Amino acid sequence: MIYCEGCGIQLQTEDEKRPGFIPPAALERDHKYCKRCFRIRHYNELSTVDHNPDIYLQILGQIADTDSLVVQIVDLFDIAGSWIPGIHRHIGNNPLLLFGNKIDLFPQSIKTGKLKEWMHSYASDLGVKPVDVVVGSAAKQEKLQEVRNAIERYRQGRDVYIVGVTNVGKSTFLNYLLEEPIITTSPYPGTTLDVIHIPLDDDRNIVDTPGIVKKNRLSEWISPKELGEVIPKSRLNPKVYQLNNGQTVFLAGLARFDYVEGQRQPFTCYFSNRLYLHRTKQEQADSFYEKHLSGLLQPPLDPNDLPALQKHRIVLRGSEKQDIVISGLGWIACGKERGVVDVYAPKGIEVTLRPSII
Ligand code: GDP
Secondary structure (H helix, E strand, C coil), X not given: CCECCCCCCECECCCCCCCCECCHHHHHCCCXXXXXXXXXXXXCCCCCCCCCHHHHHHHHHHHHHCCEEEEEEEEHHHCCCCCCCCHHHHHCCCCEEEEEECHHHCCCCCCXXXXXXXXXXXXXXXXXCCCEEEEEECCCCECXXXXXXXXXXXXXXXXXXXXXXXXXXXXXXXXXHHCCCCCCCCCCCCCCCCXXXXXXXXXXXXXXXXXXXXXXXXXXXXXXXXXXXXXXXXXXCCEEEEECCCEXXXXXXXXXXXXXXXXXXXXXXXXXXXXXXXXEEHHHHHHHHHHHECCCECCCXXXXXXXXXXXXXXXXXXXCCEEEEECCCEEEEECCCCXXXXXXXXXXXXXXXXXXCC
């Protein structure tokens, strides 16, 4: 059997419409990619292949029966949104190493200790006790030696399973581990399709698994064309708004927040630098949205692409800084004043409150 070097799927030459198709002539090549990976690599385009969440859960479920180290990669830009639901049930008694990827997006002044502490407590609230938490950047190759060392320290001669939802940078990280880019990475969610084994030097393997698509992340709803504006590629330049109550900030046409009640205070927006933000008066916000959606306020270019906006009322307790997170889009760090904020995000997208991480 031959497997695609990009996504690990078993290759087949019979049916062009099914996943894993490779034209018979392409089997002669040194590096063999399925048609889909070939196109992503060479033309940067994505053909739609159905994802079956059952297959993913089946693969995850098998981990419990192994003796291995599980490395869960989460996207630091969206930790809660990129968390694998019920991970501890899937992996049985195997130790879990938590790797927060995309640290390069954070301001250089970030205190990684605080971030790791918060990740520990987030995991612990979900009943998960990671053996350790590491952070780094797979794409910019920052702090990866630490991640590599942690894997080596905790695996103690066992196999390593790499798990994560789509778009956390799993393929990028595996490329680094391989030191030769043979796994396809793409800005589109859901590129890794099947399990892929990478041999380690002691007869053990690193096992890659397909990423589950979580529909409560906004990034999974955006068309590939618009994703470039939503998924940050470079260090975030936070934008600070000093808001009085009765003011609104639009996050392109994707979300909006209204400062409904409270003293004047700063709201620091951590979103992709390319995302268009617009401040206006709350009383004019509805008509502004109607008039400018898909014009000034875009993405989305086509409002039919997204579910309608739903209101989430958030009460800021005051005294300590808190972040309002819109899953897959970014977060707003609120000031220390008490207050009430209404966040509007597409229905089904997670909106959560956490202690400030920066
Ligand atoms: P996968 O679906 O988890 O395998 O994710 P990919 O490796 O295909 O990466 C998804 C997207 O995240 C791509 O656009 C990558 O360029 C980007 N990405 C991956 N690692 C990093 C990182 O360390 N920092 C940043 N800023 N982007 C990353």
